[in-house]
Amino acid sequence: MNFNLNQWYSEKIDEDAIFDYMGRIEDEDVTNILESIEQILQDRNESPKLFKKIFNVLVELVQNLHHHGEVPSDFDVSYEKFGVLILRDEGTQYRICAGNFIKVDGLRLIRDRIDQINTLSSTETQSLYRIILGNDQFSEKGGGGLGMVDIARKSGNNMEYQFFEYNPNFLFLAIDVII
Secondary structure, eight states, rough: OOOOOOHHHHHHHHHEEEEEEEEESSHHHHHHHHHHHHHHHHHTTOOOOHHHHHHHHHHHHHHHHHOOOOOOTSSSSSSSEEEEEEEEEEEEEEEEEEEEEGGGGGGGHHHHHHHHHTTOHHHHHHHHHHHHHHHHOTTTOOOOSHHHHHHHHHHHEEEEEEEOOOOSSSSEEEEEEEO
16 A cells, blocks of 8 residues: 555644754755744743754755655646655654655665664764764765764654555655654
């Protein structure tokens, strides 16, 4: 059975959702999304430390959507970059949900990378971050694997993830980060 994005999205945006976005992820959209969330967090009078932690993780997730999101040819949109971002206030914690389409052949690399990062202690995560910063090797999309390491480093928590089959060539990747 194929993944129903609209159903998944509607299940995520219950009363805990304080921000939600599903759509195009181009440069101007990234700016608008981050400005909107910044205003929401300021209006909620979060402590500067928590504000910075949430905002920094959001920046990394939105950049991942922008740089790595793809759109299947049978997905009915007229743009090339698509993503989902939801910020939820769950009382004692915030949950950031991000999602985008990826090619099936990218599954193993992404899954293995997240699993590897999730096994690291905070000290090991910090060390890996410094190693990647110092190696000066970057992928064709601009990163050296730093984004996911930075998400784990800044959130202090493991990334939760799921892959949903969209069609034979594409999966929908959903990542949740708790802060």
